[in-house]
Each structure stands twice: as C-alpha cells, then as structure tokens.
Amino acid sequence: MTRLLLADDHQLFVDGLKSLLVDEDDLCVVGEASNGHEVLEFCDREPVDIVIMDINMPVMDGIQASRELSKKHPSVKVLGLSMYNDRDFISDVLKAGALGYVLKNTGKESLLKAIATLRSGESYLSDEVSKTLLSGFIRHMPYEQAAEKLSDRESEVLECIASGLTTHEIADKLFISKNTVETHRKNLLYKLRARNTAELITNAYKQRLIQ
Amino acid sequence: MTRLLLADDHQLFVDGLKSLLVDEDDLCVVGEASNGHEVLEFCDREPVDIVIMDINMPVMDGIQASRELSKKHPSVKVLGLSMYNDRDFISDVLKAGALGYVLKNTGKESLLKAIATLRSGESYLSDEVSKTLLSGFIRHMPYEQAAEKLSDRESEVLECIASGLTTHEIADKLFISKNTVETHRKNLLYKLRARNTAELITNAYKQRLIQ
DNA sequence: TCCTAAATCCCCATTTTCGGGGATGCGATA
DNA sequence: TATCGCATCCCCGAAAATGGGGATTTAGGA
Numbered sequence: 001m002t003r004l005l006l007a008d009d010h011q012l013f014v015d016g017l018k019s020l021l022v023d024e025d026d027l028c029v030v031g032e033a034s035n036g037h038e039v040l041e042f043c044d045r046e047p048v049d050i051v052i053m054d055i056n057m058p059v060m061d062g063i064q065a066s067r068e069l070s071k072k073h074p075s076v077k078v079l080g081l082s083m084y085n086d087r088d089f090i091s092d093v094l095k096a097g098a099l100g101y102v103l104k105n106t107g108k109e110s111l112l113k114a115i116a117t118l119r120s121g122e123s124y125l126s127d128e129v130s131k132t133l134l135s136g137f138i139r140h141m142p143y144e145q146a147a148e149k150l151s152d153r154e155s156e157v158l159e160c161i162a163s164g165l166t167t168h169e170i171a172d173k174l175f176i177s178k179n180t181v182e183t184h185r186k187n188l189l190y191k192l193r194a195r196n197t198a199e200l201i202t203n204a205y206k207q208r209l210i211q
Numbered sequence: 212m213t214r215l216l217l218a219d220d221h222q223l224f225v226d227g228l229k230s231l232l233v234d235e236d237d238l239c240v241v242g243e244a245s246n247g248h249e250v251l252e253f254c255d256r257e258p259v260d261i262v263i264m265d266i267n268m269p270v271m272d273g274i275q276a277s278r279e280l281s282k283k284h285p286s287v288k289v290l291g292l293s294m295y296n297d298r299d300f301i302s303d304v305l306k307a308g309a310l311g312y313v314l315k316n317t318g319k320e321s322l323l324k325a326i327a328t329l330r331s332g333e334s335y336l337s338d339e340v341s342k343t344l345l346s347g348f349i350r351h352m353p354y355e356q357a358a359e360k361l362s363d364r365e366s367e368v369l370e371c372i373a374s375g376l377t378t379h380e381i382a383d384k385l386f387i388s389k390n391t392v393e394t395h396r397k398n399l400l401y402k403l404r405a406r407n408t409a410e411l412i413t414n415a416y417k418q419r420l421i422q
Numbered sequence: 423t424c425c426t427a428a429a430t431c432c433c434c435a436t437t438t439t440c441g442g443g444g445a446t447g448c449g450a451t452a
Numbered sequence: 453t454a455t456c457g458c459a460t461c462c463c464c465g466a467a468a469a470t471g472g473g474g475a476t477t478t479a480g481g482a
Contacts, residue, residue, distance in 0.1 A: 009316050010294060010314075010315035010316040011315075011316050011317055011318040011319075012228075012292075012313075012314075012315050012316065012317055012318065012319065012321075012322060013224060013227060013315060015227070015231055015318060015319040016224060016226070016227020016228050016230065016231050017223075017227050019227065019230040019231040019233075019234075020226055020227045020230045022230075023230075034316075081223075083221060102223075103221075104221035104222075104223050104224060105220050105221040105222050105223065105245075106222055106223055107222040107223065107226060108222075108223065108226040110223075111223060151427085151428060151429080152428095153428075153429065153430095154428090154429095161409045162409055162410075162412075162413045163409075163410065163413065164405060164406045164407055164409055164410025164413065166407065166467085166468065166469090167468075167469075168468085176429085176430070176431090177430070177431055177432085178431095179430080179431050179432055179433085180429070180430050180431060182431095182432095182469085182470090183429085183430080183431080184429085185469080185470090186470080186471075187428095189470080189471095194375060195375045195377075195470095196375055196377065196408070196438085196439095196469075196470075197407070197408045197409045197412075197439095197469075197470095198372045198373055198374075198375055198408045198409070198411075198412050199373075199374065199375025200409075201373075201408075201409050201412035201413055201416075202373045202374065202375065202412055202421075205412075205416050210413075362457080362458060362459080363458095364458075364459065364460095365458090365459095377437085377438065377439095378438075378439080379438090387459085387460070387461085388460075388461055388462080389461095390460080390461050390462055390463085391459070391460050391461060391462095393439085393440090393462095394459085394460080394461080395459085396439080396440085397440080397441070397442095398458095400440080400441090406440090407439075407440075407468085407469095408438095408439075408440095408469095
C-alpha cells in the first residue's frame, strides 16, 4: 500500500485527484496540503511514501518544498506536477530533488504509471517531458551554464527595474550610488542575455525570476 | 438530468473532475474538450446543458469560446473555471457570456453548487470571486475605463518590444516608419499606465497581454 | 593564505527612450 | 455628415539606457 500526500493549492484539483485515485486499491491518500509548508509539516507528523506536488503554489512553492523535503525526509519521494513543459523549469524541479515530473495535461494512466515507477525507486518522466529536457540539453549547452543564478542584490535591482523605477530612483531607494545600479543592470543584461530593458523583463518573467 | 461538457486542456484535471462528478446521479458528463474549437464542435452535434470551461486553453481560449457559444447556442450555459482571481480577467469571462465563475482552488461543494445554480437559470459567483469583482468596481473606477483594449497593431508592437527589438528594428520588421512605432510605443505607455519600457512589459505580463 | 564573487563606486561616448508638439487618410458609426 | 479610433508619418530636446573602460572592499571558500 502506497501512502500518498496530495499537494496543490487548487482544492478542486485535489478533490479530483482523490476521487481518481480512490479506485486504486494499492494506493491510499493519507493527506492533503495546499502549500509547501503544509507538506513539510505533514511529513514531520506522518509517514508518507510519495508526495504528488504541484509546483506552483503560494507561501512555499513545490521546488522549495522538494528541496527541504529531500534534506529532512529523504525517504519521501516527490512527483512534481505542473502545467509547464519548460526545460529550465523542469530542470529546476528535478534539481530540487523530485524523482518524477508529470504534466497536468496528461491522462490518468500516466499518473498511475509515474506513481508505480517512483514506488519502485526509479524516476519517472513522461515522454513529452523527457523530450523537452533532452532537446534543451542538446541545443542550449553553452546557453545553459551561463544561466547563472542572480545574487540577492541583483534580484532586488531586477524587481525595482520591473516596477518601473529608473536607475537613479533605484539608487535612492537602495541607498547606493547610481553607478552601482548601472553595474547591476549591466550584469543583469548579461546574465539574462538581454539586449535591453524590455527583453530583460521578458526573460525574467520567462525564467520566473520575478512574480 | 444535467448534461455536462468538460473543457480543459489538462487531461488529468478532466479525469479528476469526471471521477468527482460520477457520484452525482443528477449529473452526466456527455463529453470532453481540450480547447474552444472542440467545445463548439461538440455543441453543434449534441445537446449540452452546461459547459464547465477552463479559461486558459490553447487554440481557442475559454473567453472566445464563450463568446461564440452565446451566439450559436444561447441555451448552453457556461461555467468559467480558472486559477486566476483577477478582476479584469473575471470581468472578461462574464462579459463573454459565462453565467458563472469558479476558482480552481475551491472545493467540490462549490462546484456542485455552481452547477445547480446555473441549471436553475441563475448565475453563480463564488464568494471570493464576487468579492474581487466588487472591490475592483469600487476602487478602480477611474482606472477601469482607461484600461482600454489594445488595437491589433499596438499588440503587435508590444510583442516586438517585449522580445527586445528597438524602435528602429520594429519599424523595419513591420515595414513602417520609426515615427509610427514611436507613436504606438507612446500610446502603449499611456494605455498600460507605465512610466518606461520596464514597467510596460511588467504591466503587460500582469494584464496577460503577452504570453 | 590566496583567490574569487559580490557589492560598491567612477567616467564617458553613443544610442535609445520619453514626452511634448503636430499632421494626414481611412473606415466605422452615431 | 461629422466625429472617433486607428494607423500612419514627422520633429525635437531632455533624460535615460547602453556598452565600453577601470577601481576598491569585503566575505567566504580552497
């Protein structure tokens, strides 16, 4: 009997999944969570085999939750669930410790297969997902390593830029010189491979660095 | 017996809903669709009482589908379903002809209530949703009328800006003078209430005008 | 200890945006 | 018909961003 924890901030989706899984007699939904914190709390209290975790959740998202979980409860397996078939995104999820990733637009069979595979200790990626990952690795190898993480300060500056502040205004707000802000801006443009502010913001959104 | 058509591009969600609704003996899921076109096609073929329609779908989204449906099949009632509790968004859905709107993060009960209410010919908005709508109308009245729709050309220019093209490059791409692009850019800044390109792109993302 | 990354600061030339102004033609619609 | 929105085009000056260059300090890891 596999003990499942369902984590999704959309109650309706959780209800649907539960009702979908209740027919399977080797599966048992032992709990629900609507954010990452609740997942961690639940796993502290009760034994769980697999967490079926939506990635986009408020308070603490699925990626952060997977990271924490793999530290505190390495025996708990995480199956990532999301609508996004995006290379960087999937890559983040797997790096965070998830053993599997399933798109929300796949069917019941795929989900059951993923659960069974994870249960046996192997990892599971649906066909579409593994295709996306592979194509990414092949095409964007030089791009990949350059997609460095932003420093805290850079993220802060990025947010300010996105909200429409000019370099000078950001300098005032953060109590630094405008030259410093200019440097951060330059580094952001370089790191996000953008030619100007517009592309910077677009890429930031696509790479989920803001919002 | 109420005939339901489920429209959502996430097969897993559809499967979940179906399994959730199968217990209700006054409800009957007569079909599924994964985009707006399929909804219209299905309604051309078979009688449907209520379409439970995800708003964010590829090919033809729920808003467009609702609009078409209210022309061609006014008897078919639409229950909008989405994760977004956003005033403008909900308003668009209702304007498109949907009789109800339910958030995906509400529970089974809320959905059943919505179906029953729509069945009786009344409209249904969950508590959260109606709160959002009302607060919006009260707070943003002057803002509201100014949130005009963008023209086709403006949207096109917006996309170009977002992808990092300069005014000159956009002019070349669209075979117009750069003065024209400048004018469009100015109008975009005005319409989206942005002070500069960065805020323009940010607001465009927030108002779902791109991506 | 040495090395590196991050954060801070500075200068300068070129390009682009921003925010005013104004103008024409066209098609819809009131 | 007359107005209105849309798309097109034009000019200009001030402000900001862009893209080079260079620099110091501090904190942390190898």
